Amino acid sequence: MIRFDQVTKRYPSGHEALQSLSFELAAGEMAFITGHSGAGKSTLLKLIGLIERPTRGHVTVNGHNLHGMRARGIPQHRRGIGMVFQDHRLLMDRSVYDNVALPLIIAGLPRDEVGKRVRASLDKVGLLDRERAAPVTLSTGEQQRVGIARAIVAKPAVLIADEPTGNLDPQLSAEIMQLFADFQQVGTTVLIASHDLPLVKRMGKRVLVLDHGRLLDDWRPGDP
Ligand SMILES: Nc1ncnc2c1ncn2[C@@H]1O[C@H](COP(=O)(O)OP(=O)(O)OP(=O)(O)O)[C@@H](O)[C@H]1O
Numbered sequence: 001m002i003r004f005d006q007v008t009k010r011y012p013s014g015h016e017a018l019q020s021l022s023f024e025l026a027a028g029e030m031a032f033i034t035g036h037s038g039a040g041k042s043t044l045l046k047l048i049g050l051i052e053r054p055t056r057g058h059v060t061v062n063g064h065n066l067h068g069m070r071a072r073g074i075p076q077h078r079r080g081i082g083m084v085f086q087d088h089r090l091l092m093d094r095s096v097y098d099n100v101a102l103p104l105i106i107a108g109l110p111r112d113e114v115g116k117r118v119r120a121s122l123d124k125v126g127l128l129d130r131e132r133a134a135p136v137t138l139s140t141g142e143q144q145r146v147g148i149a150r151a152i153v154a155k156p157a158v159l160i161a162d163e164p165t166g167n168l169d170p171q172l173s174a175e176i177m178q179l180f181a182d183f184q185q186v187g188t189t190v191l192i193a194s195h196d197l198p199l200v201k202r203m204g205k206r207v208l209v210l211d212h213g214r215l216l217d218d219w220r221p222g223d224p
Contacts, residue, residue, distance in 0.1 A: 001027045001189060002048060002158065007057035009043050009213075017043040019213040020057070025191060025206075027157070030184040032200045033193045035210035041193035044210070045160050048191070049083055050074050062157050079107060082151030082188075084161035088143050090135045090150075096122070097131040100149045107154065121149040125179060141172040148179060152188075159183055161192045165199070177203055 002025040009018040017040045025031055033041045046052040047059050050066055059066045062080050069077060090099050100121055104114045122128045125145040135143055144164060151159060161180065165173035177192075177199060184190045194200055200207055209217035 001025060001029075001060075001062070002191060003058075003060040004044075004047075005058040005060075007047065007054045007059060009040070009047065009052060010055040017213050018047075018054075021210075021213070021215055022057075023208060023215060023218060025189060027189055028184065028187050029206065030181060030190040031192075031206035031208055032203070033191065033208045033210060034195065034197060034200055035216070037195075038212075039210040040213040041210060042162050043213075045083075045162050045191070045193055048158070048160055049081055050077055079103070079154050080156050080158060082148075082154070082156040082159040084144075084147050084151045084159070084164045086163040086166040088147035090143060090146055092135050094135075095131065096127065096133050096135060096138070096146050099135065099146055100153050103150060103154050117153050117155075118149075121153040124152065124182075125149045140167050141176070144168065144172075144176060145179070148176070152183060156188070158189045158191070161190075163193055163195065165194065165196060170199070173199055174202070181205070 004021050004023050007018055007021045008016060010016045033044060035041055043052060047054055048061055050069065097118055100118045101114050104117060119128060122131055125148050127142060127145055127149065130138065135146060165176050168176060173196060180190050180192060181203065204221050206221065207219040208215060
């Protein structure tokens with residue numbers, strides 16, 4: 001689960017990207033974060049991944065209050081979180097297989113275990129037959145799927161995504177969002193920042209709306 005308690009984030013520039021933000025996402029829940037450009041969506045996700053730290057308040061992820069977490073605890077924390085970015089950040093000189101295997105190799109898993117998990121992940125995103133391909137030979141949607149396979153390969157309890165469909169056409173965007181919903185179905189907690197309001201609404205999940213760093217609305221399925 002994910003919990004924000006009165007979280008404020010002020011960047012060194014003095015700008016307050018998040019202001020006294022509080023919300024809780026239960027284990028296995030899926031939600032979207034929407035809001036205007038600069039509303040604080042990416043900042044919120046960065047605090048979960050400990051890419052940034054709050055100025056005030058507490059963030060709890062998977063039962064751990066991140067406040068007291070030292071630098072040496074960060075790699076283990078990040079292994080419990082799958083992160084997907086708009087620009088997928090794949091290594092273009094490595095195969096699809098190598099890209100997805102990377103988090104497991106860094107974690108020191110045995111080679112046969114890595115092989116099993118990589119193939120299971122590629123199977124889930126429908127790319128099992130492309131494991132030897134170079135990412136440049138894949139379509140944008142396929143590259144995004146490789147990024148998702150890499151994010152889920154270590155079986156994280158929490159999956160966060162920052163504008164994962166930003167570069168995709170409506171059909172592919174809907175497919176990628178459905179893929180995230182499938183991970184929720186098997187128990188993963190999923191939080192996605194997205195500008196695409198029509199698509200977000202169609203998904204019928206909880207929606208947190210940010211406005212200048214504050215929580216403007218928290219819509220849940222069943223609300224009018
Ligand atoms: N490293 C930084 N240093 C200073 N200000 C920053 C930094 N990162 C973000 N900001 C500012 O904080 C505010 C929130 O940014 P953030 O990227 O979280 O918004 P966002 O809702 O994700 O926007 P977008 O939809 O455009 O990606 C913006 O005004 C941005 O300029």
